[in-house]
Amino acid sequence: MKAVAVDIDGTITDTARKLCPEALKAIRMLESRGIPVILATGNILCYARAASVLIGTSGGIVAENGGVIYADEEVRVLGNIQKALDAYGHLRRLYPVRKVQFSELRVSEVALTREVPEEAIKEALRDFDVEVYDTGFAIHLTDPAVSKGSGLEMVAASMGLDASRIMAIGDSENDIEFLEAAGLKVAVANADPELREVADYVTAAPYGDGVAEAIHKFILKG
Ligand SMILES: O=C(O)COP(=O)(O)O
Ligand SMILES: [Mg+2]
Numbered sequence: 001m002k003a004v005a006v007d008i009d010g011t012i013t014d015t016a017r018k019l020c021p022e023a024l025k026a027i028r029m030l031e032s033r034g035i036p037v038i039l040a041t042g043n044i045l046c047y048a049r050a051a052s053v054l055i056g057t058s059g060g061i062v063a064e065n066g067g068v069i070y071a072d073e074e075v076r077v078l079g080n081i082q083k084a085l086d087a088y089g090h091l092r093r094l095y096p097v098r099k100v101q102f103s104e105l106r107v108s109e110v111a112l113t114r115e116v117p118e119e120a121i122k123e124a125l126r127d128f129d130v131e132v133y134d135t136g137f138a139i140h141l142t143d144p145a146v147s148k149g150s151g152l153e154m155v156a157a158s159m160g161l162d163a164s165r166i167m168a169i170g171d172s173e174n175d176i177e178f179l180e181a182a183g184l185k186v187a188v189a190n191a192d193p194e195l196r197e198v199a200d201y202v203t204a205a206p207y208g209d210g211v212a213e214a215i216h217k218f219i220l221k222g
Contacts, residue, residue, distance in 0.1 A: 001184055001219055002165040003059055004030055005038035005152055008051060009137045010171035011188055012208045017137070019055070020208020026215040028056055035219060038062070038155055038166070040148045042133065042140050042174050044105045045070055060158055062151030065133065065142045065174050067108025069151050071158035078150070079108030079143035087128040087141045088112075094124050100138050108146070111138040133174035136192075140174060149177030167218055169211050170195060186214045 004027075006012050012023040027037050038059035041048050045063040049070060052061055060071035067079025088110045091097045095116045103111060112121075118134035125132060131147070133140040148170075156163045168175075168182030171191045179185035179198050187199035188210035196202050201218075203210030 001035075001167045002161050003036045003038060003156070003159065003167075004215060004219060005040050005059070005062075005155075005166050005168045005178070005182060006211060007148075007170040007172070007175050007178065008039060008041040008043060008048065009135065010190065010207065011169055011175075012055075012211050014207050015136075019051075020211070022212040023208030024055060026212040026220070029220060030215060031056055031058060033220075036159065038152065038159075040152060040168070040170075040175075040178055041065075042111065042135050042138065042148075044068075044102060045075060046105065047102075060155030062148050062155055062178075064106060064108045065131075065140055066146035066148050066151035066177075067143060069154050071155050076154075077107050078154075079146045081106070081108050081110070081143075083129050083143045084108075084110035084141040087125050087130045090128065091116075091121060091124055095120065097121075109140055109142040111140045114139055133172070135172045135174050142174075147177035148174060149179075149181035152178055152181045167214070169214055171207075184218060186210075186218075188214075 036059035037057040040062035048063045069076045100111045131142045131144045164183035167184035169186040185200045190206040
């Protein structure tokens, strides 16, 4: 494997979104051995970029579930936010939905707080051209033309890599396409059942300890 791509929330962080020190150590070890780490998240680019700088990752970044890519120091917006805004307008007439904090910074999708159940939202948006993801942290309305999988492929190409040479690690339903695009697919122990199903390996440890486990098992080998 030539690179490692990790999801942020619920994968290198815990339920309170605190970064796991073991995951940080393992990521730093990869970087020190010349193996770049890519971040892929449903969160906005400035959050992911700050995380990348503070953690010390040198790979590209997939933000807003593939709607935004950061590679070669360039930002690309690939998702059409109008699809999510149309869906959100419809939802607002049915449910007291609320956008997450800093939603004004989102450029390709809409993310909602988790007060209205995902199933009700999916049912209400059956005829809309949006993907609905419940990440355990927010409910995202995303342009189906993009995903963390399409984002990973673009970031990999910009790094001169094929996604088949990348190990991807995630926890949630917005990571299904992400793992599917990668050569080695890892789900952390706390992952959604749908994600475990597509994974080649499910870690014994949850959250960031699972990330460190997979990095040692498959890449650092010890
Ligand atoms: O923003 C979210 O809802 C979850 O983010 P994640 O993709 O980093 O887990
Ligand atoms: Mg996650």
